[in-house]
Amino acid sequence: MVKPSGQPEPDARTRILDAADAVFVRHGIDGARMQEIANQAGVNKALLHYYFRSKADLARAVWLRIASSFAPGVLQLLASDIPLEDKIDRVVEAYYGTLTKHPYLLVYVISEATRHPKLVEEIYTPERKLAARGMIATLRRQLEEKARVDNTAAISAEQFLVTLLGSCLFPFVARPMLTTVLGLGPDEFSKFIDKRKRDLPLFLKRALRQ
Amino acid sequence: MVKPSGQPEPDARTRILDAADAVFVRHGIDGARMQEIANQAGVNKALLHYYFRSKADLARAVWLRIASSFAPGVLQLLASDIPLEDKIDRVVEAYYGTLTKHPYLLVYVISEATRHPKLVEEIYTPERKLAARGMIATLRRQLEEKARVDNTAAISAEQFLVTLLGSCLFPFVARPMLTTVLGLGPDEFSKFIDKRKRDLPLFLKRALRQ
DNA sequence: GTCTATATGGCGATAGAC
DNA sequence: GTCTATCGCCATATAGAC
Numbered sequence: 146m147v148k149p150s151g152q153p154e155p156d157a158r159t160r161i162l163d164a165a166d167a168v169f170v171r172h173g174i175d176g177a178r179m180q181e182i183a184n185q186a187g188v189n190k191a192l193l194h195y196y197f198r199s200k201a202d203l204a205r206a207v208w209l210r211i212a213s214s215f216a217p218g219v220l221q222l223l224a225s226d227i228p229l230e231d232k233i234d235r236v237v238e239a240y241y242g243t244l245t246k247h248p249y250l251l252v253y254v255i256s257e258a259t260r261h262p263k264l265v266e267e268i269y270t271p272e273r274k275l276a277a278r279g280m281i282a283t284l285r286r287q288l289e290e291k292a293r294v295d296n297t298a299a300i301s302a303e304q305f306l307v308t309l310l311g312s313c314l315f316p317f318v319a320r321p322m323l324t325t326v327l328g329l330g331p332d333e334f335s336k337f338i339d340k341r342k343r344d345l346p347l348f349l350k351r352a353l354r355q
Numbered sequence: 356m357v358k359p360s361g362q363p364e365p366d367a368r369t370r371i372l373d374a375a376d377a378v379f380v381r382h383g384i385d386g387a388r389m390q391e392i393a394n395q396a397g398v399n400k401a402l403l404h405y406y407f408r409s410k411a412d413l414a415r416a417v418w419l420r421i422a423s424s425f426a427p428g429v430l431q432l433l434a435s436d437i438p439l440e441d442k443i444d445r446v447v448e449a450y451y452g453t454l455t456k457h458p459y460l461l462v463y464v465i466s467e468a469t470r471h472p473k474l475v476e477e478i479y480t481p482e483r484k485l486a487a488r489g490m491i492a493t494l495r496r497q498l499e500e501k502a503r504v505d506n507t508a509a510i511s512a513e514q515f516l517v518t519l520l521g522s523c524l525f526p527f528v529a530r531p532m533l534t535t536v537l538g539l540g541p542d543e544f545s546k547f548i549d550k551r552k553r554d555l556p557l558f559l560k561r562a563l564r565q
Numbered sequence: 566g567t568c569t570a571t572a573t574g575g576c577g578a579t580a581g582a583c
Numbered sequence: 584g585t586c587t588a589t590c591g592c593c594a595t596a597t598a599g600a601c
Contacts, residue, residue, distance in 0.1 A: 157584075157585080171470075172385070172470065173383060173385060173386075173466065173470065175382075175383060175385035175386040176383075176385035176470070178575095178576075178577095179576075179577065179578090180575095180576080180577095188585075188586090189585065189586055189587080190576095190577085190578090191578085191579080191580095191585075191586070191587085191588095192584075192585060192586080193577095193578095194577080194578060194579075195584070195585080196584095198578095199577075199578075200576095200577065200578090248469075249469060249470075252465060252466055252469040252470075255462060255465070255466070255528055255529060255532075256383065256462055256465070256466040258529075258531045258532055259458075259459065259462040259530065259531055260381075260382065260383065260386070260459075260462075262531045265531050265532060265535050266535065269535050269536075274538075277536045277537075277538075278538070281537070300554070300558065301550065301554065303537055303547065304547075304550065304551055304554050304555070304558070307522075307525060307526055307533065307551070308522045308555065308558060310525060310529070311521040311522045311523075311524070311525025311526070311528075311529075312517075312518045312521045312522055312525075313521075314521070314525065314529075315517060315520060315521025315522075315524065315525055315528075316517055316521070318465055318521075318525075318528055319465060319468075319520070319521075319524075320469065321468045321469055321472045321475050322465075322468055322475060323517065325475050325476065325479050326479075326487045327487075327491070327513055328484075328487075328488070337513065340511065340514065341514055341517070344510070344511065344514050345514070345518065348510065348514070348518060348562050349562065351561070351562045352558050352559065352561045352562030367566075367567080388593095388594070388595095389594070389595065389596090390593095390594075390595095398567075398568090399567065399568055399569080400594095400595085400596090401567075401568070401569085401570095401596085401597080401598095402566075402567060402568080403595095403596095404595080404596060404597075405566070405567080406566095408596095409595080409596075410594090410595065410596090
């Protein structure tokens, strides 16, 4: 996922992992071919088995790399003590960068997580479990505080989280459907996303105040 | 997807299509095995090829059936002239029924649509294209009317649509991640969805007024 | 139409030279 | 560590009897 920035060719193992990343994300684990990964890495198929015993092991390695780099940033952001309304901006901002560049990434994570739920638990370490609880607690505190000040009923932290994530992530999940239904070309989709980056925080904040 | 309701066994072709539906939705096209479909349909593997030439053709037939039955209802709902705020309730209501019963359906549609965008165009007939345009136009009109009355800036119809759909559909898209992060068991997830069915319309309506 | 048996090809995986 | 060559399986697909 993260491309090498320096000049020297990365070693074979790294090239394989990068290639596997690209191919698995593009085609899903079942749809990926070891041959294609080998080609893209510029090595022989046998070398994949030398470094990673089997396709399943390679897929697992890729999954760990991707899934680990996916959530923590946003989780930490949401768990922090910055004001609730700022969080909205920051979450929107944080996701839209990488997801624009990697159109298949989110669908890969979702489909593999859905079809092999064990993969999710594998990256859900005790520390992360704790962090997630803390994040929810912080969110709840902020929402209750807001409700107290505005003298309204507090919104459920879990519900708010899902609405926030859903609103942010859905365009990248349903991209082909949306571009077709809305009649958008590739660059029009970009414009749509740009506009959304500005509009969505306003919309959500409006729902929050009173 | 639609299970037979009457007593008599459906004919083999139908049974195959139903079985293929279940297996493709569960495992994705690449992950599905013809043998499993045959077993589930109670027929021999060869019969699948008798009715549908190849796996690809069978997958295509299933896709057409599912995708066709998926959008039209909601599309029609959104295009109708019922008040905007009522639409929110109805959309939420409409999706949550089937998606609760078919946990893999949405992820299947999304992943296949993403990896094979041609499949999307195949179900996007001229009539549906027209209907989609009309739906957006109606939505825009309603949002502008609302803005005029409230004396505020109108929200983009496209953006509103995506927010509405995203908020509704995301829990079913990200279910395994959410249950893990929020620490929900299967029946707690149901409760979460029930609560969401009540809360989400309120939240969205609040963002709309003023 | 539905079955049994078989062909065909592709893919993951291994052996072994260098 | 990296390659070439090859194995063995398994999934799709077909032939042909009933």
